[in-house]
Amino acid sequence: MTILAVFNQKGGVGKTTTALNLAAAMAHNGMEPLLIDLDPQAHLTASCDVTVNSDESIYAFYKDNRPLTELVRPLPNGVNLIPSHVELAKVDTLYRKTGGVIMRLRHALYDEMLASSGVPIIIDCCPFLGILSINAIAAADGMLIPIAAEYLAMKGATQLQNTLEAMSRLADKRIARRFVVTRFVPNRRLSSHIIGDMQERYGEELCKTRIHENSAITESAGYNQDIFSFAPKSKGAKDYGFLLDELVESGFIQLPPKP
Incomplete structure (x- = not known):
């Protein structure tokens, strides 16, 4: 079964x-996925309209077993x-010498x-290299890396590549990777240039599906809802549905056999 780190x-x-x-696309297709919010910022938890104490969170797993x-x-x-x-931010300190x-x-x-x-299990990683990110990569079968179709996002691609290599060494494994373009605007010349650069840099690891810039995706976050709950017929919902289809059809996400 697939364990995916984002x-x-x-x-x-x-x-x-x-x-x-x-x-949400998986749930929409009857898969009942497990999401793990491994980011101390807890943005994923907030996006799910969930509020918990630290002893009800993933922090309790690391601190209290x-x-x-x-x-x-x-x-x-x-x-x-x-x-x-x-409180999850304290994990690096707790395990620094362990x-x-x-x-x-x-x-x-x-x-x-x-x-x-x-x-399937999806882990939302924290955006820096540390114990939590290494835990996610060591646990994962595959890693999905969103990259915005913007100049600054591409400017950091070399640093990202170095970080991914460092994480693989620390986790003592090289896992399969896919890069997905987000915030894509088809008629913007910069977007086409960035896509060309990504194709040259990442080759077959670059997903064919693009997540377009979409107001419904932005608005859904403001209402603490996923795109399928907020606007199931929107372009954003279609994009994430297509992304799931591509990852499944390519074998990047492994589904259990039907009974």
Whole structure:
């Protein structure tokens, strides 16, 4: 079963939006995915309209050894969420001198049989290199990297590549990767130039699906809803549906066999 980490060290590229709406697309297709908010900013948790204390969040897993299964919260849209809390920022300090923490999340996902439960798992990573990001990469089967169709996003591509390589070395694994273009405006000349640059840089790792700049996606975040709940017939919902189809058809996301 697929465990997918959504990562980018640059903010504003649609990382959390992609994690939320890709999971919603899965739920829309009857998959009942598990979302894990592994970012201390807890934007994904807020986007799901969830508020928790630190002892009800993923922080309790790291600090108090709470089982992951005790932290799962079912959402109205069919997605299950393990929420985050600002206290999660303390994890790097807690484990700074502790060995063996790199595989902590992966071991828990398998020991608690979440990884073999027949549902995809999506981890929304924090946007910097640290224990939490390494935990996500070590746990993941694949990594999805959103990149906005903007000049500054592409300017940081070399730094991103270096970060991904460093994360792979620290997690002692090279996982499959896909890059997806977000905030795409077809008639903008810069967008076409960026797409060409990305195709040259990433080749077959670049998704064919583009997530277009769409007001419904922006508005849905303001209402703490995923795009399928907020505007199921919008261009944004169609884009994320197409992205899921592409990732499944290419084998990047593995689905359980139908009974």
